[in-house]
Amino acid sequence: MKELLELFYVFLKLGLFTFGGGYAMIANIEDQVVNRKKWITQDEMVEIIAIAESTPGPIAINMATYIGFKRKKFLGALFATLGVVLPSLIIIYLISLFYDNFSSNQYFQWAFIGVKACVGFLIIKAGINLVIKMDKKFYPFFVLVVVISLMIVFELFNISFSSVYLILIGGSIEVLALLVVNLYNKKKESEPKLKEEEGQIIDNNDNKDKKEDQK
Amino acid sequence: MNLLYLFLEFFKIGLFTFGGGYAMIPLIRETVLKYNWISETEFYDLIGVCESTPGPIAVNMATFIGASQGGFGGSLLATLGVVLPSFIVIIIVALILDKFIQNKYVKQFMKGVKPVVASLIISSGLLLIAKNLGYVNMTTFNFSSRGAILLACVIGIYFLYKLIFKKKMNTILLIIISAGLGLLVCFYIP
Incomplete structure (x- = not known):
C-alpha cells in the first residue's frame, strides 16, 4: 500500500509541475523515477520511451501506466495514471468554471489574439520537429506532401474526412509493403545464393513501386 | 446522450492518436466542430x-471540452475516454x-504513421496561421494586419531569444509574451 501511495504521489507531482505536455514529461520522469527513486534503470527508461511513442495516446499517460504496472501490476498502473x-483534471475544471466570465472581456480577447498567433507557430514547430526526426528518404516526404495537399483541398472544398483514416491508411501501406517484400523474398529463397544483400535492394525499390501503385 | 458521445469520441481520439499531445489537435478539432x-x-x-497549464495537453483539452458539455461529470467522462x-x-x-516491441509489423506500422x-x-x-491572417473560406480572405504583425513578432522573438541565449525559449514564456503583444497590437491597430 505504501508503495502504491508513493507511486501516486510521485506521478501527482509530475502531473502538477510539468508544463508543455508529453516530451517535457520525459525529462522530468527520468529525473524522478530513474535518478531519485531508482524504480527503473536507464536502459528500461529508453525501452519505455519507445513503447510510449509507439502506442496510441498521450505519452505521459503511457509512461505512467507502464512504470506503475512494472512496479505493482494493475493497481500500480491505476495509481500512477490517476496521479498524473x-x-x-482539477486545474482545468476550475479554469473552465471561470472561463465564460473572462471570455467576453475585451482585453482577454485581445490577449488571446496574441496567444493564437503564438499557438499557430508552436503547432508548426511541433510538426517540423517530427519531420526532422523522420527517415531522410523519398517515401516519408512524399507522404508529407500528399497528406498536406489533401488536407488543404479538404479545407478549401469543405470536405469532411476523418484524419483517423489517413493515419490508418499511412500505417497499413507500410505493413502491406512489408508483406509483399516478405512474399517476394520467400520466392527468392527457393533460388539459392540470392539472399540478404539482394533482398535489401529489392526492399527499397519495391517499397517505392508499391507506393506509386497505391496512388 | 451527449455525455456518451463525449466519452466515445474522446476514446476514439485516445485510441487513434500516436505521438502525443500535438498529434491530437487535428482530431480534437474535427470532433468538436462536428458536434458543435x-x-x-x-x-x-x-x-x-x-x-500554459500543467499536465498533458490532451488531458487538459478533454477536461475543458468535457466541462463545457456536462460540468464536472463531463470533464470526468472525456478525460476517462482519452x-x-x-x-x-x-x-x-x-x-x-518483448513480442510487441520486436514485432516488425508494429514497427512498420509506426513507420507509416509518422x-x-x-x-x-x-x-x-x-x-490556424491562415485564419489568423484573414482566411475565411475559399472565396473570402480579409487580410488582418494585426494577425500579420503578431505572427512576425512571435517568430522574431522566438529566434532572437534563441540567437541571444543560445537555447530554446520556454513555451509558457512565449505564450505570456504573445498575450501581452496581443493587447498592445490590438490597442493600437483597431
Missing part, C-alpha cells in the same frame, strides 16, 4:  | 490555455512486452 491525470 | 461542442475560436484559445485506451493498451503491451501525423500537425498549424 488528477492535477490536470 | 465549442466554437473554432474557442478551440484555439483553449490550446493556448492548455499549453486516458482509457492508453491504459488498456499499455497493460496489454506490458504483459507481452509522416502522416507530422503532416496532420503541420496542416492544422497552417490552417
